[in-house]
Amino acid sequence: MSFFVTRKENYMLINGEEKALAAPTTLNELLTQLGYRVALVAVERNGAIIKQADFGTTTITDADKLEIVSFVGGG
Known part of the structure; x- marks a missing residue:
């Protein structure tokens, strides 16, 4: 399935949800x-x-x- 998302300025997609990103940052941060x-x-x-x-x-x-x-332990 394909779809198009129009992004607002300074927003990115994380796991399909728009998230605000104030400035470029490292992935670790x-x-x-x-x-x-x-x-x-x-x-x-x-x-x-x-x-x-x-x-x-x-x-x-x-x-x-x-x-x-995320990796989650369990049993």
Whole structure:
């Protein structure tokens, strides 16, 4: 299924929801601001998986579309 989303200025898509982004930031900083445990997530940016080693140097802007998956233990 395909659909088009018209973005408002300074908003990006995270897991299909619009989120405000005040300024470009690193992926590591964004994940921390959103309350994720950085060591326990996988991130896809604009269709490409980002390695955790690159979270600190990957700059995120309001033009990006992110999918964030958290790993949860259980049994």
